[in-house]
Amino acid sequence: xxxxxxDTDTLVSMNNRExxxxxxxxxxxxxxxxxxxxxxxxxxxxxxxxxxxxxxxFGPLDGVCVVRLGHTLACATTTGQLERPxxxxxxxxxxxxxxxxxxxxxxxxxxxxGRASRETRxxxxxxxxxxxxxxxxxxxxxxxxxxxxAGKRTWAITCSVTILAHDGNLxxxxxxxxxxxxxTYRRPECSVDPNSGIVTVHSVDARxxxxxxxxxxxxxxxxxxxxxAPGLAVADPTLEEEITADGSVVCVVNSLEExxxxxxxxxxxxxxxxxxxxxxxxxTAMKWTEVLKAAAADFEAARLANKVRTHYDGYxxxxxxxxxxxxxxxxxxxxxxxxxxxxxxxxxxxxxEDEDSDDDERGEDIDNEAAIDDDAVxxxxxxxxxxxKKTSEPPKDESDEETRFREDDDIDALFDKAEKKKxxxxxxxxxxxxxxxxxxxxxxxxxxxxxxxxxSGKK
Amino acid sequence: MEYVSFEGLxxxxxxxxxxxxxxxxxxxxxxxxxxARFELGNTVIExxxxxxxxxxxxxxxxxxxxxxxxxxxxxxxxxxxDGVQAGRKGDGRSKQFESVxxxxxxxxxCVDLMPRxxxxxxxxxxxxxxxxxxxxxCAAVLALADAGIxxxxxxxxxxxxxxxxxxxIDVNRDEERGRGPELWTCALSAGDVPDDDENEDDGxxxxxxxxxxxxxxxxxxxxxxxxxxETFKSMHDLAxxxxxxxxxxxxxxxxxxxxxxxxxxxxxxx
Numbered sequence: 001x002x003x004x005x006x007d008t009d010t011l012v013s014m015n016n017r018e019x020x021x022x023x024x025x026x027x028x029x030x031x032x033x034x035x036x037x038x039x040x041x042x043x044x045x046x047x048x049x050x051x052x053x054x055x056x057x058f059g060p061l062d063g064v065c066v067v068r069l070g071h072t073l074a075c076a077t078t079t080g081q082l083e084r085p086x087x088x089x090x091x092x093x094x095x096x097x098x099x100x101x102x103x104x105x106x107x108x109x110x111x112x113x114g115r116a117s118r119e120t121r122x123x124x125x126x127x128x129x130x131x132x133x134x135x136x137x138x139x140x141x142x143x144x145x146x147x148x149x150a151g152k153r154t155w156a157i158t159c160s161v162t163i164l165a166h167d168g169n170l171x172x173x174x175x176x177x178x179x180x181x182x183x184t185y186r187r188p189e190c191s192v193d194p195n196s197g198i199v200t201v202h203s204v205d206a207r208x209x210x211x212x213x214x215x216x217x218x219x220x221x222x223x224x225x226x227x228x229a230p231g232l233a234v235a236d237p238t239l240e241e242e243i244t245a246d247g248s249v250v251c252v253v254n255s256l257e258e259x260x261x262x263x264x265x266x267x268x269x270x271x272x273x274x275x276x277x278x279x280x281x282x283x284t285a286m287k288w289t290e291v292l293k294a295a296a297a298d299f300e301a302a303r304l305a306n307k308v309r310t311h312y313d314g315y316x317x318x319x320x321x322x323x324x325x326x327x328x329x330x331x332x333x334x335x336x337x338x339x340x341x342x343x344x345x346x347x348x349x350x351x352x353e354d355e356d357s358d359d360d361e362r363g364e365d366i367d368n369e370a371a372i373d374d375d376a377v378x379x380x381x382x383x384x385x386x387x388x389k390k391t392s393e394p395p396k397d398e399s400d401e402e403t404r405f406r407e408d409d410d411i412d413a414l415f416d417k418a419e420k421k422k423x424x425x426x427x428x429x430x431x432x433x434x435x436x437x438x439x440x441x442x443x444x445x446x447x448x449x450x451x452x453x454x455x456s457g458k459k
Numbered sequence: 460m461e462y463v464s465f466e467g468l469x470x471x472x473x474x475x476x477x478x479x480x481x482x483x484x485x486x487x488x489x490x491x492x493x494x495a496r497f498e499l500g501n502t503v504i505e506x507x508x509x510x511x512x513x514x515x516x517x518x519x520x521x522x523x524x525x526x527x528x529x530x531x532x533x534x535x536x537x538x539x540x541d542g543v544q545a546g547r548k549g550d551g552r553s554k555q556f557e558s559v560x561x562x563x564x565x566x567x568x569c570v571d572l573m574p575r576x577x578x579x580x581x582x583x584x585x586x587x588x589x590x591x592x593x594x595x596x597c598a599a600v601l602a603l604a605d606a607g608i609x610x611x612x613x614x615x616x617x618x619x620x621x622x623x624x625x626x627x628i629d630v631n632r633d634e635e636r637g638r639g640p641e642l643w644t645c646a647l648s649a650g651d652v653p654d655d656d657e658n659e660d661d662g663x664x665x666x667x668x669x670x671x672x673x674x675x676x677x678x679x680x681x682x683x684x685x686x687x688x689e690t691f692k693s694m695h696d697l698a699x700x701x702x703x704x705x706x707x708x709x710x711x712x713x714x715x716x717x718x719x720x721x722x723x724x725x726x727x728x729x
Contacts, residue, residue: 122554122558125551125554125555125558126555126558126559129551129552129555133681133682133683134685137682137683137684137685138684138685139684139685218685249679254685257687257688258685258686258687258688259681259685259686259687259688259690259691260681260684260685261680261681261682262642262679262680262681262691263679263680263681264676264677264678264679265562265677265678266566266677267566267675267677268566268646268647268675268676268677269675269676269677270674270675270676271646271674271676271695271696271699273676274676274679274695275692275695278688278691278692279688282688
């Protein structure tokens with residue numbers, strides 16, 4: 001009975017089958033032993049031989065992890081993308097998904113006619129759900145920190161594990177690979193514009209990518225049971241042992257002695273055996289977590305050492321989003337608007353020359369206007385707009401000055417200023433000269449004003 | 460929210476180690492070979508079994524396995540639960556349940572007696588008030604027995620939750636929403652079980668309490684969060700006791716059914 005693999009894949013010779021069982025039963029002289037020389041409760045990773053080694057390698061990219069345990073080999077990669085959260089209940093959480101695929105070359109019988117058989121696909125789905133239970137339901141990955149904009153954009157993290165070679169304990173190797181992949185994965189930083197809600201994903205060159213928050217590392221351990229040796233749990237079985245065994249238990253446990261998931265299969269295991277397995281799996285989890293963390297620390301050190309610092313000049317192409325500041329604080333911008341206002345109001349009266357002179361000598365224009373006011377040359381009809389301009393100009397400059405100083409720390413002042421500006425731009429009926437009875441009264445003086453102002457400009 | 464009161468009573472008035480009232484009915488559908496309905500409080504499950512019949516697909520070329528193939532399909536009625544439809548047919552969760560249930564039932568069925576055959580088990584959740592998976596397993600056992608398929612033993616099944624620092628057996632929907640860890644266990648009760656149910660009406664007396672060592676765990680699925688080692692062990696013990704209780708109920712009901720059938724047969728004879 002094999003946990004997470006099909007029933008018709010590999011054949012074990014009768015001799016090996018009998019030896020595995022007989023060795024586990026043991027005799028008076030020696031206790032139970034196993035075909036590869038390990039003790040029943042001993043996991044791989046402690047020996048010098050290739051079969052008894054654990055090897056965790058990372059890279060070259062972030063989030064790629066290859067784990068080899070004896071001849072069992074698994075590779076995990078993690079990817080992430082911004083998505084709309086699927087359910088309303090989890091609108092402020094990112095999602096985590098674990099996909100497991102059995103490579104068709106990993107084991108005889110995984111594929112038939114070049115395709116994974118139905119049962120193989122079901123087994124890989126089961127294993128994926130077991131890992132998900134540890135990582136997602138056990139809250140190993142902090143999904144709340146994956147929320148960018150609640151209800152709109154969250155990170156969807158997918159960890160895909162591929163089994164490359166199968167020599168027993170698929171669950172253990174897959175869980176190690178998944179943990180290793182998730183702990184080295186880095187997602188690009190992103191920021192949200194509070195007004196428009198536009199999400200900007202920053203290039204990893206511009207801002208340092210962010211690693212996932214991992215609270216703990218759920219590690220799966222496989223145990224096999226044989227009817228001939230009741231009560232004897234065989235830890236980290238090889239493929240031949242898994243095939244020969246009658247029942248199995250897979251415990252997903254972290255190094256903090258917390259049980260994340262348990263799954264049993266086969267012809268049945270007594271209740272006491274399950275408890276025994278869960279207790280024993282803590283030691284394995286602690287041991288392998290250490291190995292994993294050490295390997296990840298090495299990778300992290302190498303990553304930092306290899307990091308090439310480049311000067312970022314992407315800001316040159318970046319869109320200029322400081323509309324408000326541009327509108328109000330660039331020198332000369334106010335004047336342009338005033339002239340434009342005038343041009344709009346008196347389009348018919350302006351000859352080509354007048355416009356030219358306006359454009360050329362804008363600054364002088366206003367200076368002269370002010371001078372005219374001072375000399376009281378302007379007629380009464382003109383004075384409404386003129387005086388308005390004049391009276392409003394000095395305080396406007398003042399407040400401009402003020403907000404310029406305050407611009408860094410007082411955003412409210414900016415908005416107040418914008419409001420004022422808006423009001424000013426919208427001409428209201430009350431501002432027009434005349435008594436409001438006839439439109440002609442309101443329009444006439446403006447023509448005159450323009451003429452006088454241009455004349456004075458030419459003087 | 461308080462799930463266990465100071466007096467030790469749960470939301471629906473049960474104590475931590477009390478399961479809801481089980482009920483059952485056999486042969487609810489004449490169209491299939493065997494069928495049963497199993498209720499656990501307000502949770503209602505119907506199960507239909509077809510087979511053993513000649514295997515349709517996966518014949519000789521599929522390889523070594525000559526034994527009977529047991530397949531499960533699990534569905535939910537649209538009105539089974541309000542709001543979020545958890546585990547709709549065809550999604551990952553439901554598929555996983557199907558595969559686990561098939562494995563569990565296969566280990567209880569004498570597959571060697573029916574070579575090159577297949578048995579189809581279809582479970583439908585009519586009403587889900589928590590513990591639908593456990594009730595489905597119980598319903599499947601009754602339906603298999605109704606179809607006359609030889610069984611090695613009876614599978615008892617129950618769920619255990621953990622809320623307010625206490626392991627609670629047979630959680631209902633409100634308690635499931637408490638988002639505590641949940642352990643679903645199926646156990647095979649096989650071998651020589653004393654026939655202690657001469658009168659099925661007094662079955663209440665021995666519905667509670669775990670005795671005997673003839674019970675083996677065939678499915679044990681812990682999900683929805685992590686637990687400490689001690690919590691897991693207390694949940695595990697409670698779950699095994701619950702499995703034994705439900706297996707005992709199923710055994711009593713099957714014996715009563717067989718007696719009733721024997722009686723009708725005898726009436727025909729005379």
